[in-house]
Amino acid sequence: MATKAFAPAKINLTLHVTGQREDGYHLLDSLVVFADVGDQLKLTSGPGLSMAVQGEYAEGVPSDDRNLVWKAAEATGWSGHIELNKVLPHGAGIGGGSSDAAATLWALSGKGNEVPADLPLSLGADVPVCMAAKATRMQGIGDRLTPVNLPHLPAVLVNPGIPVPTGSVFKALAIRHNPAMPDIVPEFETPKDCAYWLRDQRNDLEIPAMGVAREIEFVLDELWMTSRALMARMSGSGSTCFALYPSMKAAHFAAYEIGAAHPEWWCRATQLN
CATH class of the missing domain: 3.30.230.10 (Ribosomal Protein S5; domain 2)
Structure with missing residues (x-):
């Protein structure tokens, strides 16, 4: 079977x-x-x-x-x-x-x-x-x-179709000893609370990844400009980026906006947890 x-x-x-x-x-x-x-x-x-x-x-x-x-x-x-x-x-x-x-x-x-x-x-x-x-x-x-407790996070994932080799991104990383996250990840009541806290955190590979694939910067700009976007960031070593929204309705609408403007991109509304 x-x-x-x-x-x-x-x-x-x-x-x-x-x-x-x-x-x-x-x-x-x-x-x-x-x-x-x-x-x-x-x-x-x-x-x-x-x-x-x-x-x-x-x-x-x-x-x-x-x-x-x-x-x-x-x-x-x-x-x-x-x-x-x-x-x-x-x-x-x-x-x-x-x-x-x-x-x-x-x-x-x-x-x-x-x-x-x-x-x-x-x-x-x-x-x-x-x-x-x-x-x-x-x-x-x-x-x-x-394990951490997070609310379900409505999101949009976007990939511009540019594979980014992880090794190239780490090689381009200028500083390898950076501050960690706070010792305690707070409890969040809403996606908005979580997104605003995340704004003060980082993806240290985002800048070096942009040097490998400039399209990442363009994707992030497009995500920030979607309706009701709470925050946007690159995932991992790239090239997929995400934005968080207050509701799945807002995420689906944002995915429609992105998909209509860039039909060649991989774009998905999803719920993260």
């Missing part, structure tokens, strides 16, 4: 780069949430290991042992066929590959396959938080996770 899994988009509401270890790994302090839009996986047990990728963003996604989904399945000893429907753009700062791998591990653990405790982090810094798949404060190299 086939097992289905959902791999939601990961959104970094904040991303403070607080240092760099001697081994090169960057230290982060990030508030991470997940969207109700994402990739779909279908796993069917059988001999050997095989994979097929389809969907809007299938082009360029490997279907062999270069894919994190394959690596995740192989590391658990599972065999069978995996179908991946790519809804999320890649190289987009929304953890597509990491979320796919995390969803694979969850699906396989539900089928009785053992997932070693150190496996998620070994696959990538974002995989452990994607295993949590709920509002989380992620610190260190992605190994320190603290």
Whole structure:
């Protein structure tokens, strides 16, 4: 029997780069949430290991042992066929590959396959938080996770279709020892309260990412100009940006505005949590 899994988009509401270890790994302090839009996986047990990728963003996604989904399945000893429907753009700062791998591990653990405790982090810094798949404060190299209570956040996600290599963005980062977020993330009653607090936080990769892809700055300007936008920021290392709104009605209207003006962009109204 086939097992289905959902791999939601990961959104970094904040991303403070607080240092760099001697081994090169960057230290982060990030508030991470997940969207109700994402990739779909279908796993069917059988001999050997095989994979097929389809969907809007299938082009360029490997279907062999270069894919994190394959690596995740192989590391658990599972065999069978995996179908991946790519809804999320890649190289987009929304953890597509990491979320796919995390969803694979969850699906396989539900089928009785053992997932070693150190496996998620070994696959990538974002995989452990994607295993949590709920509002989380992620610190260190992605190994320190603290659940946080946030209201559901109406949002619009926009990607201009420009993949941004994470390595290039970190290479362009001028300062690698920046202040962390406040010790305590407050309790927020409304999306507006949360958005206004987030305005005082940062994504330290936003400026260097703009140097790699100037379109990011244009996307952010367009999001800020939508009706009732509370705040806008880039997610992860780019190139996806998001804006928060007081209601889903406002988010859907903003998505309509963006989609009408830029039909070539990937644009989705969503709820983050």
